[in-house]
Amino acid sequence: MLRIAVVGSGPSGVYTAQALVQQGAVPGVTVDVLDRLPCPYGLVRYGVAPDHEKIKSLQGNLRAAMEHPAITFFxxxxxxxxxxxxxPRRLLELYHAVVYCVGAAADRRLGVPGEDLAGSFSATEFVSWYSAHPDAAPDGFVLGARSAVVIGVGNVAVDVARVLARGAGELHxxxxxxxxxSALAASRVTDIHMVGRRGPSQAKFTTKELRExxxxxGAETLVRAQEAALDPAWDDPAGLPAxxxxxxxxxxxxxxxxPGGRPRxxxxxxxLRPAALLGGDDGAxxxxxxxRTAPDGRGGVVGTGEFEEVEAQLVLRSVGYRGVPIAGLPFDADLGVVPHAAGRVLREGVPSPGEYVAGWIxxxxxxxxxxxxxxxxxxxxxxxxxAGxxxxRRPGPVEDAHAVLRAAGREPVExxxxxxxxxxxxxxxxGLGRGPVKIPDWEGLLSAARSRS
Structure with missing residues (x-):
């Protein structure tokens, strides 16, 4: 019999727990899924755009896995x-093995002057706000900007551009x-510029997201033909991946x-690659x-020395994510991951007994x-x-493990x-005349959890 902890209840954590209890290779496996948040499902709950209902419905599959009798949520x-x-050392005293599935929680930075001006945010901050993440800034976003710039051309960039462009009625x-x-309903944004440093053929968004x-x-999508045609594959994309x-x-x-006259x-x-964010007298x-960049013939781009300024009172930076070190675990700062061999955590190049990783970390x-x-x-x-x-290894009794977990959080949520x-x-x-509406703050979530009795 093995008692295993899975740290993180997003898709990688749930799939790990599910594989452990369904594998059948070792009878009697039990899994405790631990999460810093009181809610499970990770980025499916707090990262998938609210208008992507089909993807969000994946929560039903994750729920079915989490309700397996051998899995306990904390x-x-x-x-x-x-x-x-x-x-981590304490977890190894409580469990035969620990699998870390904690994702990649930090945003990559642009590394340009003015990045921290007022009005400049990571796309993650914006996503956390409209996804009701309890760590989101309590004052949220006041969308008084007329022009917004989204830096990046991946799916997250498409999500934030689309949410900015949607009418509140479509999100009701x-x-x-x-x-x-309410803030989106009062938004004054009319122009959203989504900008990539390379060409259309190298953009990271999927076609489904793009077509949306x-x-x-209430919005139209505009592409400058002369600019896009700098891509060598523009005229004949037949040789590109699908x-x-x-x-x-x-x-x-x-x-x-x-332009066809729509409001946005x-x-x-x-x-175009960002060189600087420019501030006004008010510090915003x-x-x-x-x-301006140009193809270098090797799949990259080079600067041309030509510059262009795009008006923006709101900037959302969406240029990727990085893993965050976990105190007590090794970490490769260059790659932003925990070093491993087929999921086994490596300490100084040697597998660490009982420690594993899955997912983005x-x-x-x-x-x-x-x-x-x-x-x-x-x-x-x-x-x-x-398994042998x-x-x-001889961790303490399961009752002790659960008592320690219950004592670790101020108010563990099962x-x-x-x-x-x-x-x-x-x-x-x-009460608001809507479907389910997320509770956006820690106090509200924990208060609701207490009401189970």
Whole structure:
């Protein structure tokens, strides 16, 4: 029998727990899933855009996995250097093995002057706000800007541009917190510039996400044909991988068409890299200075020395994520991951008995939600191959482990507490004439969890 802790309840954590209890190779496996937040599902709850209801419905599959009788959820239990959290060495005293599935929580920075001006935010901050993450800034966003710049051309950049461009009426039926919905309803944004340093064929968004920009009822998507044509594959994308080819075909269909008079415009810009954010006398951002780039013939770009300023009172930076070190675990600062071999944590190049990783903290911020399933399977295969050695370890009784976990959080949230949060969000939405509406703050979440009795 093995008692295993999985740290993190996003897709990688849930898939890891599911693989452990369904594998059948070792009878009697039990899994405790620990999360710093009182709510499970990670980025499916707090990262998927509210208007992507099909992807958000994945929560139903994750719920089914978490309700397996051999899996126990403990929310509001931080791990690492949090003063009320559990260090990795303590977890190894409580469990035969620990699998860390903590994602990549830090944003990459631009590294340009003015990046920290008022009005400049990471895209993650904006996503956290409209997703009701309890760590989001309590004062939220006041969308008084007329022109917004989104730096980056991945799916997250498309999400934030689309949410900015949508009317509040289109988001009324989603779980957007009510304060964010009100702010979006009062938004003065008319122009959204989504900017990439390379060309259309190298953009990181998927075609499905891209096409959604063309389906917005209150916004039109504009592409500068002369600018996009700097891409060598623009005229003939046949040799590109499937996603790149379809992206170019969609963009060519939009290129050069004149504005149609809709209230908002999304400008897709290419071959521009940020050089500086420029501030006004009030210390807030007023524009972004970009340097024009050109293909270098080797898949990259070079600066041309030509510059352009784009007006912006709001800048959202979406240039990638990085893993965050966990106190007590080794960390590769260059790659932003925990060093590992097939999921086994490496300390000074040697596998550390009982310590494993899965998800973005293992492989970096790559892939889609489904990628986490195969990633988890590899780690679980390694763990079960080590089962004999792990079983020889002697952690304390399971009752002691659960007592320690309950004591670690100020108020640990178990599965009935999470179900009470769901019920409270359904009631909140009903009172507002909407479907379920997320509770956006720690106090509200924990209060709802307490109401389970």
């Amino acid at each position: 929310g509001n239990v931080p791990v690492g250097d949090d003063p009320r959290g559990l260090p 039926g989603t779980d957007v917190p009510h304060a964010a919905l 920009l063309g389906d917005l009822s 996603v790149g080819r379809r992206n170019v075909e969609v963009l060519r269909g939009w290129a050069g068409r004149p 415009r999304i400008h897709l810009r290419f071959f 951002v007023r524009a972004v200075r970009f340097e 293992k492989r970096g911020p790559t892939g889609v939600i489904g990628t986490n399933r195969s990633c988890a399977k590899e780690t679980v295969t390694s763990l079960l191959a080590d 050695a792990l079983a020889a 599965w009935p507490g999470w179900l009470a949060i769901e019920a409270a969000e359904a009631a909140l939405g009903q």
